[in-house]
Each structure stands twice: as structure tokens, then as C-alpha cells.
Amino acid sequence: MNVTVMRLTARGLLGRRRALLLVILPALLLVLAALTRWASDASPSASSLLGSGFAMGTLLPLMCLLVATGVISAEIDDGSIVYMLAKPLKRRVILFSKLAVGLAAVIVFAVLPTMAAVAIAGDEGGQLTLAYGASAFFAAIAYTAIFVTLGIVSRNAVVFGLLYALLWENVLGGYVPGVRAVSVRQWAMSVGEQMLGSQAAEWSFTAEVGMATGLILLALTTAGAVYLGVRKLSTLTLSSVD
Amino acid sequence: MADHTPPLTSATAGGAEPAAPQSQSVIHDIGFRHYDGPRLGRGWIVRSLLVETFRGVFGFGRPAKAKIMPWVLVGILMAPPLIFALIAVLLGLDELPTSYTEYLPTMGFVVSLFVASRAPYCVSRDLRHGVMPLYLSRPIRRNDYVLAKFAGLALGVFTVLAAAQTLLFVGALLAKLSVGAQIAGYAQGLIASAVLSLVLSAIGLVLAAFTPRRGMGVAAIITVLVVLGGIGSVVSTLLTQNGSATLGGYLAAIDPFLLVDGIAMSWFGVDSAIGVEAGLGALGGVIFTAAAAAIVGGGIALLMRRYTKVGIA
Numbered sequence A: 001m002n003v004t005v006m007r008l009t010a011r012g013l014l015g016r017r018r019a020l021l022l023v024i025l026p027a028l029l030l031v032l033a034a035l036t037r038w039a040s041d042a043s044p045s046a047s048s049l050l051g052s053g054f055a056m057g058t059l060l061p062l063m064c065l066l067v068a069t070g071v072i073s074a075e076i077d078d079g080s081i082v083y084m085l086a087k088p089l090k091r092r093v094i095l096f097s098k099l100a101v102g103l104a105a106v107i108v109f110a111v112l113p114t115m116a117a118v119a120i121a122g123d124e125g126g127q128l129t130l131a132y133g134a135s136a137f138f139a140a141i142a143y144t145a146i147f148v149t150l151g152i153v154s155r156n157a158v159v160f161g162l163l164y165a166l167l168w169e170n171v172l173g174g175y176v177p178g179v180r181a182v183s184v185r186q187w188a189m190s191v192g193e194q195m196l197g198s199q200a201a202e203w204s205f206t207a208e209v210g211m212a213t214g215l216i217l218l219a220l221t222t223a224g225a226v227y228l229g230v231r232k233l234s235t236l237t238l239s240s241v242d
Numbered sequence B: 001m002a003d004h005t006p007p008l009t010s011a012t013a014g015g016a017e018p019a020a021p022q023s024q025s026v027i028h029d030i031g032f033r034h035y036d037g038p039r040l041g042r043g044w045i046v047r048s049l050l051v052e053t054f055r056g057v058f059g060f061g062r063p064a065k066a067k068i069m070p071w072v073l074v075g076i077l078m079a080p081p082l083i084f085a086l087i088a089v090l091l092g093l094d095e096l097p098t099s100y101t102e103y104l105p106t107m108g109f110v111v112s113l114f115v116a117s118r119a120p121y122c123v124s125r126d127l128r129h130g131v132m133p134l135y136l137s138r139p140i141r142r143n144d145y146v147l148a149k150f151a152g153l154a155l156g157v158f159t160v161l162a163a164a165q166t167l168l169f170v171g172a173l174l175a176k177l178s179v180g181a182q183i184a185g186y187a188q189g190l191i192a193s194a195v196l197s198l199v200l201s202a203i204g205l206v207l208a209a210f211t212p213r214r215g216m217g218v219a220a221i222i223t224v225l226v227v228l229g230g231i232g233s234v235v236s237t238l239l240t241q242n243g244s245a246t247l248g249g250y251l252a253a254i255d256p257f258l259l260v261d262g263i264a265m266s267w268f269g270v271d272s273a274i275g276v277e278a279g280l281g282a283l284g285g286v287i288f289t290a291a292a293a294a295i296v297g298g299g300i301a302l303l304m305r306r307y308t309k310v311g312i313a
Helices: A003-014 A018-040 A044-078 A081-085 A091-121 A127-153 A157-175 A177-181 A184-196 A211-234 B021-025 B041-057 B064-091 B100-106 B108-128 B132-136 B142-174 B179-210 B214-241 B245-254 B256-268 B281-307
Strands: none
Touching: A003 A018, A003 A044, A003 A091, A018 A044, A018 A091, A018 B214, A044 A081, A044 A091, A044 A127, A044 A157, A044 A184, A044 B214, A081 A091, A091 A127, A091 A211, A127 A157, A127 A184, A127 A211, A157 A177, A157 A184, A157 B064, A157 B108, A157 B214, A184 A211, B041 B108, B041 B142, B064 B100, B064 B108, B064 B142, B100 B108, B100 B142, B100 B179, B100 B256, B108 B132, B108 B142, B108 B179, B108 B214, B132 B142, B142 B179, B142 B281, B179 B214, B179 B256, B179 B281, B214 B245, B214 B256, B245 B256, B245 B281, B256 B281
């Protein structure tokens, strides 16, 4: 990791009006959480629906995409990445620095708001908040790694990422049961399901896979994405195709 | 782009140039090769810009790589109508599995993605590469540019939606459903698609024009559309549950897709896609239509304001 790369990345991610884009969605989530509490008298089940449906299903992937775009795609887009790549730094170091900044941003702008939203919307002794926090954290690691790599590989990373995160996981999973098990969200939810134990089913906090399987698949996906990202960044060619 | 050095600002050479006040500042001859033919003028430039934008929406005239994205999304948008048409034909249903106007909110997310990925294409490159002065050195005005880009994008989005509606219509006819009702439904679907493409293009183009980085533009548009959709459906559901269904029906229209759905429901009497705007009647139709017109008009006005400054600094 390199402090200068991290500093530049953070400035590119949060500088000027871009931080505003990252605040809109968490703010909406917190408003929805307050509305849910008002409408359903702070019941953990309703809170869990908000958490799994909107927070884990839409907000987290979308925020990871926004962050990944800001961390690397924007620089590739305007070509300024060549100045960073031309420095005597290992590409691995550059990518890891960018991933670290991205993950930190996702934790601040997506994982913590998810926990806050679940706590606001209704909880019993903080269990649900912790379960969603852990799940969101693991999902954030995998999503960030995948989307940053996607941003290096494709200039249409945002669209492809959204197609995967929202269409594949949310819509297609509703029709094709097999698809549901191939989903970062389900793998991450397995952690929370294990933490809640017997109460998971009652609060409709369910995952398609067990915790061991989920964690192994998450680790494999993340490692694979990071490896591919380093490889692709080492041989990056800039094209002007829009 | 007033008077530069003399060789750059030779007066208009051809005779077809209308005697507009700014025609003196038009640069035609930059000294490479002389041209004496007719100059086609402002109207033709606007037309060319519109056609070029429309073709660009689908990646025509661009490398193969630029064609992947639009056509993947077009394919996803065409799949459900095709499947529904096949179902209607093979199972001999007496109505389509989804109505023409219901199709739009159902596929809302993919339509949003299409607009989000294409709107930045239309404006971001010109902004990023600072070529606005080059356009303006020809007999075209800033507002012409804005209108041509807007019309090109809206036409592109409408073409895709209309193609999907046509697929549904053909399927309905092949399934031998009642022709009169299907023609009426098809026409309603086309009108709703036209309104939707105007509204979405206005929103998308404004956001794209304020985010010159293409990737960020895509992300900004999709975020805004998702947020609007989330607010619209949650607020309306909560208000409807708590007894103020009318207010809930109106506030649902924060979501552009439900706005168009509300217009279709009020004017054509079709079933609402998610059933929240029940019973708003003609007044609802007027309000929704006014809201849609305000979004389109406001969007174009914002774009024109934005482009008064582009290329000066």
C-alpha cells in the first residue's frame, strides 16, 4: 500500500461534488428506515425486510459500484491513470491502495448506514443490527473487489455491474432458483443467518447457502477478482472507444 | 469566437448561407482546401446532429466495442415481449400476460439502464474534449445543439420502447386476440412510451451534462432514477396504507415510470401497473400530464442554461 496513491484516490473519490452522489443513497435508506419504524411499530421483521430488500439488495451493490467507478474507472476514463502507472510502483501496490480506499468508503457510506437503518427501523437487543453489519461487511469486500476489477476490464463496468447485482440477483433469482445460490449477497447473508441462529427464520433473514460454503465462495471470488485485477492492470491498454 | 486572425474568419463563401446576423463569424474556410459548393445551413446541421446522435445511441458508426452495451440492453428489453407473445400464441390465452402500458414500469430498471448508459454518450464526449466552440463556429446556435441532442436521445429511447410494444402487438395478433382492442392498447402503449422517453431523456441528459466523466454520468443517472423510484413507491404505499390514497397516488409520480403509468391510467382507463394511483380521474390526468411537461420543459431549460457557459471558459 502506498499512502500517496491512497490520498490521491480518496481525493478523486470524494473531491468536488462527487461525495454528494455517495450521500444520497444512504440518506434515502435512513429516511426509509424511519418511515418503516413509523409504519410497522419497530418490528424486527419489517426492519429485516428493509435490510435484505433495499439495503443489501440495492444500496450496497449500487454504492460499491459508485465507489469502484470513482476509485479507478474515472481515472481510466479520462486517461490520467497513465501518470500513476508510470510511477515506479508495483501495479499490485496501486491496486491494493485503491481497494483499501474503496473498501473504507463503502464501509462508511454503505455498511454503517445499513446498520444504522436496521437499528432505527426496529431491532431486539442489537442482534439484527450486528447480523446485517457482518453480512454487509463481507458483501462489501467481495463487491468492491469484483467491481474494481470490472472497472479495469470494461469501460461499461457500471452497466454490467448493475445488470449482475440487480437483475441477476434480484429478478432472475426470483424465477430460477439455482441462480439464487450464485450470488454474493446470499453468500454474505449466510454469515448473518448463522449469527442469528434460531431467530433467523422468524425475522426472515435467510440465505441460500450455509456459512462455511458462503465464506469459502466469498474468499474465492474476492481473491480471484483481485488476482485478475492485478493481471489486467499490469497490461492495461487505454482505448478511446466510448 | 468573434474575430480571430484574418485567414481563419474568411466570410462565408457559398451563396446558400442565409443572411443571419452572426453569419459573419462563421468559419468555413480554414485555408486547407477551397470549397465553392452550396452551404446547407443551420437546419441541415441540426438534422445531421440529430441523426448522428440517434445512430450513436445504438452504436452505429462506432466501433464494434461501442455496439455491445446498447444491444445487450435492447436484447434484454426485447426478451419479455417475445416470451409473452410466444406464451399468448402457444397457450391460446385470451389476453396478453402483460398489457402494453404495464410493460414500461415492469421493465423500468432496464429502461433506466438504457437511458443511463446512452445519455452520457450523447453529451459527455463533446464536453470532455471541449469541442463546443467548433460546433459554434458553424451556423448553429447553442439551443439548436441542445434540442438536437435531446431529440436524438429521446427518439432512440422511443424506438426501443416502440419496438418492444410492436413485438407485443404482433404476438397478440398472431394469437388471434380481438383486433380492435389490441390496436387501441398498442396505440396507448406507443403514447405512453413516447411520454416516457421524453421524460427519461430530459432527466438523463441534464445529469449527463453536469457530469463530464462518462462513467460517473452513468452512475449518477442510475442512482437518481433508483432513488426516485424508491421514494415514489415507499411514500405512496405508506400514505395509501394510512388512509390518504389520493395524496399517495399523486406522490407515487415522483417515480418517472409511475408518472407515465398515472398518465396512461387517467386518460386511457387502463389498469395501473402497481395499483397505487387508483381513482384519480381526469384531474389526475391533467396534473400528471402537467408534471411530465414540466419535467421535459424544465430539463430542456436547464440544459440550455448549462450550455450558455460551455466552451467559453
